[in-house]
Amino acid sequence: MEPNKIEEQFKELLNSRELQPSDKAWDRLDAMLSVAEEKKTKRSFGWLYIAASIIGFIFVGTLFFSQTEELIDVRRNDVVLQEKEEKSSEHIIQGQSGKDILPSIQSQGVAEVSNDNQKSKNQITKSEGIVHCNTCPSEKVIITRELRSNWRSNQKTNRNLNQINNEKIAEFKNETSIAHSEIPKTVESNKSLTDKESILKSDNNLLVSLDNTAKQLANKKATIKVDAKSLLSQVDGEVEYTFREKVFTKINKNYQEIKVALVNRNKE
Amino acid sequence: MKVINLHQEENEIIKLAVENNRHAQHMIYTKFAPKMLSVCRQYSKDLHHAEDVMITAFMKVFTNLKNFEHKGSFEGWIRRIMVNECISYIRAQKKVSFLEDEQYKESGFNGIESNFNVDEIQFLVDSLPDGYKMIFNLYAIEGYKHQEIAEMLGISEGTSKSQLSHARKMLQDNIIKLKKYQNGTE
Numbered sequence: 265m266e267p268n269k270i271e272e273q274f275k276e277l278l279n280s281r282e283l284q285p286s287d288k289a290w291d292r293l294d295a296m297l298s299v300a301e302e303k304k305t306k307r308s309f310g311w312l313y314i315a316a317s318i319i320g321f322i323f324v325g326t327l328f329f330s331q332t333e334e335l336i337d338v339r340r341n342d343v344v345l346q347e348k349e350e351k352s353s354e355h356i357i358q359g360q361s362g363k364d365i366l367p368s369i370q371s372q373g374v375a376e377v378s379n380d381n382q383k384s385k386n387q388i389t390k391s392e393g394i395v396h397c398n399t400c401p402s403e404k405v406i407i408t409r410e411l412r413s414n415w416r417s418n419q420k421t422n423r424n425l426n427q428i429n430n431e432k433i434a435e436f437k438n439e440t441s442i443a444h445s446e447i448p449k450t451v452e453s454n455k456s457l458t459d460k461e462s463i464l465k466s467d468n469n470l471l472v473s474l475d476n477t478a479k480q481l482a483n484k485k486a487t488i489k490v491d492a493k494s495l496l497s498q499v500d501g502e503v504e505y506t507f508r509e510k511v512f513t514k515i516n517k518n519y520q521e522i523k524v525a526l527v528n529r530n531k532e
Numbered sequence: 533m534k535v536i537n538l539h540q541e542e543n544e545i546i547k548l549a550v551e552n553n554r555h556a557q558h559m560i561y562t563k564f565a566p567k568m569l570s571v572c573r574q575y576s577k578d579l580h581h582a583e584d585v586m587i588t589a590f591m592k593v594f595t596n597l598k599n600f601e602h603k604g605s606f607e608g609w610i611r612r613i614m615v616n617e618c619i620s621y622i623r624a625q626k627k628v629s630f631l632e633d634e635q636y637k638e639s640g641f642n643g644i645e646s647n648f649n650v651d652e653i654q655f656l657v658d659s660l661p662d663g664y665k666m667i668f669n670l671y672a673i674e675g676y677k678h679q680e681i682a683e684m685l686g687i688s689e690g691t692s693k694s695q696l697s698h699a700r701k702m703l704q705d706n707i708i709k710l711k712k713y714q715n716g717t718e
Binding site for chain 2: 294
């Protein structure tokens with residue numbers, strides 16, 4: 265099966281042959297090549313657009329996430345501030361209600377009040393009934409001092425709070441002035457009580473004790489105390505009353521409707 | 533020195549052609565197109581079809597030029613692309629079918645000598661069926677081995693050999709006929 269002479273002759277002649285292609289052949293090839301190049305360039309531009317869009321998305325995404333983180337931080341700070349405000353406002357409300365006297369700035373003067381004064385005050389409050397002149401417990405004084413230290417650290421943020429607090433203090437002062445005006449009345453009532461017990465005590469002792477109580481009361485800051493339990497019971501009572509009223513009215517209405525319906529039925 | 537200079541020139545032209553330099557591509561085309569059209573003509577009777585196949589093959593040459601490793605000859609690389617394109621063209625036309633016939637006699641051109649010119653040789657080759665012609669061209673003209681031909685065409689080696697045997701026998705008969713015709717006319 266080896267190639268013989270004729271095959272070698274065929275090979276030589278055919279391999280040495282050259283056939284000139286037509287003139288249009290190169291034009292066709294040129295056109296095909298240019299079309300292929302256009303496709304390549306289009307593809308490259310397409311990839312460029314895709315790459316640019318991906319980079320853009322990444323950039324926008326990073327910006328978005330970074331902004332959200334900042335916002336979260338700001339919100340956290342707001343929450344902290346709000347909590348502080350709430351705390352301070354709670355203390356102010358407590359001071360107004362009279363349950364817990366926490367005059368924040370005036371606490372220094374209140375802290376000087378002794379336990380003996382408390383006893384005398386309790387006596388006076390018993391006689392008067394509604395109006396109470398409570399003292400400041402030492403624990404609350406400490407809390408107010410802590411609050412003061414916190415406010416000093418956040419002076420910039422708590423300027424508004426301080427303004428409000430000043431207003432409250434002014435109100436509180438007015439209240440205390442009213443209380444002071446009432447103090448002589450209480451003293452008189454005490455006097456009447458002491459007169460009844462004058463058989464056992466000497467006049468001088470009584471005068472001294474009265475003077476002491478008057479001085480102590482002058483140093484005190486008094487507020488109007490509202491009994492929360494009594495208020496709650498009143499409100500509950502009102503609510504129950506309104507509920508009862510509603511029930512009764514409903515029952516009456518239904519009864520009237522049934523009555524009318526029965527009368528109509530009987531008439532028919 | 534001249535050979536080295538020619539080789540360097542060819543490499544530079546190839547580099548430019550890889551960069552889609554149309555002038556360099558045209559230079560390659562003008563240099564190799566006549567030989568390659570001759571190769572394509574061996575597989576196709578119609579010169580226009582051969583030219584179409586050659587253009588398509590040149591497109592593949594220029595698009596795959598960056599893969600040329602400069603190890604063998606550039607002409608041989610282009611020639612292989614041309615032959616493969618011719619085979620795929622004939623197969624696409626469904627003109628060829630190989631019978632799985634592995635029974636063959638080793639036949640040669642016994643005592644036949646000829647002084648045919650190229651056109652006469654091309655006429656004799658064209659007289660072969662497409663299957664025979666393909667295997668005869670690949671084996672006798674291009675110099676492929678039966679194993680390579682079998683891999684290229686997706687047939688067994690025995691089929692390639694039997695097809696070549698049939699092609700040779702037919703070609704021998706045609707040579708005798710042609711000689712008789714030439715003698716008669718002379």
